Amino acid sequence: MSRLLSGVGAAHVLTGRRRGLGRAALAALLVMVTPAAAAASDLGATVSSSAPAAAPAATIGDDVIGDLTSSHGLTVSEVDRVDERLVRLTVASQELARPVRLTLLLPQGYTATTRRYPTLYLLHGTSGGADDWVQQGEAEDITAGFPMIVVMPDGGYDSNGGGWWTDWVDQDTALGVANWETFHIEQLVPWVDAHLRTRARRSQRAIAGLSQGGFGAMSYASRHPDLFVSAASFSGAPDIAKAPQARTLGAAVVGAIMTGLNGVQPHAPFGDPVLDAVNWQGHNPADLVGNLRRMDLRLWVGDGTNGPYEDTADPRYASPDPIEAIVHESTLLFAEAADAAGVPYVLDDYGPGRHRWPYWARDLAQYLPRLAEVFRQDRSVPERIDYRSIDRRYSTWGWRVRTRREPPQAFSGLVRASREGFVFLAGPAVVRTPPSYRPLTTYRLRVQGERTRARSDARGRLRVAVSGGRSVVRVQGRLPG
Template sequence: MKKFSFIRIMVFFILSAVIFTYESKVVSIPSRAMGKSYKTTVVTPDEYKNSSKNFPVVYLLHGWSGDNTDWVKQTPVEELADKYGVILVAPDGDYDKWYIDSKINKNSKFSTFVGKEIVEYIDKNYQTIAKKEGRAVTGLSMGGFGALYLTIKHPDTFGSVGSMSGGVDPKNFKNNWGINKVIDPSKSGESWDDYTISTLSSEFLNQNVNIIIDCGINDFFIESNRDLHKKLLGMNIPHDYVERPGGHTWEYWANSINYQMLFFVKHFPK
């Protein structure tokens, strides 16, 4: 029995060494638009180390109050990097900046930073498929809104986009989660429609982009996600839409990322 147990333990460690061989590190990426640098977590798969090929990239956006470490701490994304041979990039969205270029906070330019500057840095410093078809972006909650918004605002950057439990209609929660720090039409002269994904979604008609949206049926964002789904259907914009049991929780998102990663890999260049 002792010998058998020892062999089982050795096999476990050998398999662990083989399976979990991704590399995760934090880099500081400068923003010309904001005049400072922000931390970004980058995960490369094991095959990256000795390969001369270029890899697709999935950008992962955190939710309100999060940072660049959330995805690797809370979900199995590092293992998925190895499984599918993709580079993962998780930027810091500065807690509550909603991934937009704010009209009322001139120092908050996260649409430019994440949608342009980080992508340029990653393509320059890593072996990437440096074109739209080789990039996907997704996120949870604030990050789900951010992923869709960035794809609309930077139509030549991302070929695939996902949203999990996305806060896709900020005006419904304008006094929550720091939204009024970066969006306030009464001060900027804008309209809430400028930040409502269902209103902006007609832009997808002019883009060749693959879309996947999901939300838990017990999530407080479920109705706005259903409205977005109906709007996309009404315009005949192809997309995957999924509702599952669950709420606004890491348990839901840790499960959801598995399906979204499959969706992205399906559409990446082979």
Template sequence: MSGSTNRAAGFRRVVGARRHRARGRLAALGIALALVSVLGLTGAAPGAVAHAAPVFTDGHGLTVVQQPRWVDEHERTFTFTVRTGEVPRYSAMRGQVSGEHVIMVTLPEGYDASGETRYPVQYHLHGHPDYPNTATNQQMFEESTAGGVPLISVAPNGSGRGWYANWTDPPEELGQQNWENFHLGQVIPFVDANLHTVANRDGRAISGHSMGGFGAFHYAESRPELFGHVGSFSGGLDLLNQAQRAAVVATTQLPGSGTPTVPPDAIFGSPVWPLDTVWNETSPAQHVEALRGMGVAMYTGNGGDLTDNPPQAIAESVVRDTTLVTRDHLVAAGIEHTLVDYGDGSTWARGCTGKHAQPACLKADMTHYVSLLMQTLTHP
């Protein structure tokens, strides 16, 4: 009797051990499946592989405080954050950390960090008051380069009111505001050092919207040896235009453009004659000679129906005036250029009604502009 009991007990121990091991294997399988799901490996297209974002090295006056991170699962666009002594602090908007500069980059489809292929770069400057890493910017970059367009897009931080210039009289609490030095002297060589770029004028373009359109033309005129093409999307290009001048001054006083606010003369000095020398010298419209030999493109609407969203309609009407003045100077100088004046937007893009800062208008601008770049810049 005792022998039978011992054999039965032994059998139960064996069965129990097998069940325990089976449960362990099932648990391990469940964990593995969960990890696969979390990592996004289930349901992936054949051959799809998750790629690590690039790793950047400090240099050219920039310190990386956050390494590149993909913004979504498509792994084309990433952001990273740097600090610079050229703009050690700035008027920060909601969500920003003063002194930390977020930069967004969109890579071409199929970009291979280990390969030898070099790509041209478009630097695109955001408007006021805006951020470099917006959904609209990402959509503009990714949609305009879909289908294998070999172009890297870079959007650096310009603050809500940086105006892409070295300020003449920045407030002491912020320190120097050398946005031009930051972007042209640091960001460009930093990107060239960390990505596979065509690191010369023939492989580089500068563009921007609104405040960024001003910045693009100002940068191209200041350093024409850096850029093979320049584009303005509804840019405020004429600082002699009193409405445009008033708009710049207004940005210094708006809390929504960043806190702290700054004195009206902090950026370009006094806007009042005869103390407005910097305004006159910086105005892109009157200094187009530096653009000779460079590709030039400008896009503008007319505001459309002024009773529909009057602020954005009037803003577009003003920048259109500054664009046309720039066009006149380009014509007088005999400088080739492209002007797309799409009026109320009805023939330009669905959803574009000619207003300022409309995503539909901007996406159409960018798609057209990238097509020009592919005809001009050195690329694979």
């Protein structure tokens, strides 16, 4: 039976539901990600076909979808307009070692109007690729009635184990350069907004994914909450580093995929789970759950037992699915972290169900009506924001932070940041505000109880230096003259 749980306050229910994950499940996972077994596993996706041959232009008859040319760090080498809605591209980037695939689903009637549309970034799972949601997940049919652009990028090379949606700590593996987050967030998102008729603002952009892509969707959303209004995980792993169980599971799963499917050292994406623990935490949705406070959050997961899409006479389904059991544990741990932080979410812990495409297609079909409603709301930017990061330099919601500290990775963050001021945790740092003030005007400030002043720049931004620990900054008003 499906149980739809809304946080906050569901943690005690979820805890009662949890089943412990034993060594047998982890052992089964390790077997499934060896090269010999990879093709038969349900690790998140089936192997996609190779990139299609290029078409002369992105047209069918007299219909032209746009100028899908190189820009924003992406070099477009192939464009294949398959039908009215489906477009396949091959793109290259200096952030990646080789060209990768990009699949687009356009809304019905896209070429017949000048209308602009919201965008859903839809991520694949382990051993998958850009075409998986179309070939395996019925995405073209499921999205047909929804006025949105769907963007499905590769998250790994040649349908290998996947890049875990991060810039790798180890860039010297046999796979070469692997800056997946930079490619997706800093290059692909602006490229899409520049070349397709999107509504290029946060309230009109969402991200979702299955399995490893479920982790990726929640990780990107938690690290870039100013880009996405909604995030969804379908049998994902949104906690790989916060809870003790999650750390064990995360290290085992990531390590098995790296060695068994990618042929690289087990800690290539995030570093050593102990020595580089802060890097794991800084990309882990459960550790960054406070960043998701003003986002529409949806999670679906089964318990690994046979559900409505399994033939119990099939010997492949004689035992519970260890991978769905693992992501079930991870999802419930994320829900507990969200409850503890007071962050709302909706979790469909639907019980019987394995790590298979029929469930993810069903999840997507259930998600889209809610997402369409969120897009219609066109939510405004929050007046106050909270944000934490491990990065030495970061920007979010128009705020920019440059820390001055050692080591290079450590948590810092903004609390209740608004036009009236902010609290900064774990300085020293220089904080630049959004353009919220009168340009070239001097303002009175109180920093840690001491009176001072700062002059806004030509765009109306203030620059404030803060010391270590907890710094309270209040903007008290502008000075005359």
